[in-house]
Amino acid sequence: MGIKDYIHNTFIFSKSNNFYKMIFYLGIQSCKKIKKKYL
Secondary structure, X not given: OOHHHXXXXXXXXXXXXXXXXXXXXXXXXHHXXXXXXXX
């Protein structure tokens, strides 16, 4: 595994990590909205 591969893999990992954080955040936001609506 070369340095280029390492950088490429870390880049992909950080991108997907941000993607999951974003989905997690949006999920929390929509849960809060639903709670406000029904509680």
